[in-house]
Amino acid sequence: MPNEVEVGPASEMTPGTVKRAGRYAVGNADGERFAVTRRCRHLRGDLANGSIDEAGCLVCPWHGAKYDVRTGRMVLGPQGVFAKIPGFGSIQKALTLVFPLGRGRVVERDDTLYVE
Ligand code: FES
Structure with missing residues (x-):
């Protein structure tokens, strides 16, 4: 299908898994599959x-920012050091109210996952 990226076997997308698929980070948060821009x-x-x-949020590997993968x-x-800057975290969070991560749709066909 056009505009689809293969993620891999559905059986490998167990809870807690995060994988790269094109411009997306695709994962399984507490049984819910998601795709957000990377x-x-x-x-x-x-x-x-x-x-x-443990709350099902996606955690950035660099400085630990957390994302709600549904929104x-x-x-x-x-x-880390960024958390010590007054107001910095609030500004970053507010930015994603306007510019959230892009979200894709994860579909399963023939035991294979795709993101579109
Ligand atoms: S790059 Fe993601 S928290 Fe800094």
């Missing part, structure tokens, strides 16, 4: 190398 809104860290936390919005700003 570049963190902070400094463009690759979210396909991120992880899923694409940042729910926790960058951590």
Whole structure:
């Protein structure tokens, strides 16, 4: 299908998994498959190398910003030294109210996942 990117076997997308598929980070957060654009809104860290936390948020591998994968919005700003800058996390989160991560749709066909 045009505008689809193959993710891989559906059986490999177990809860907690995050994979790269074209411009998307595709994962499984508590049994819900998701696809969001890969570049963190902070400094463009690759979210396909991120992880899923206990609340089902996608965590950036660079500075620990967390995203709600259903909305694409940042729910926790960058951590470490960035967390010490007054207001910085709030500004980053507000930015994603206007510019959330893009979201794709994950579909399964013949035991293979695709994002469109
Ligand atoms: S690049 Fe993602 S939190 Fe900094």
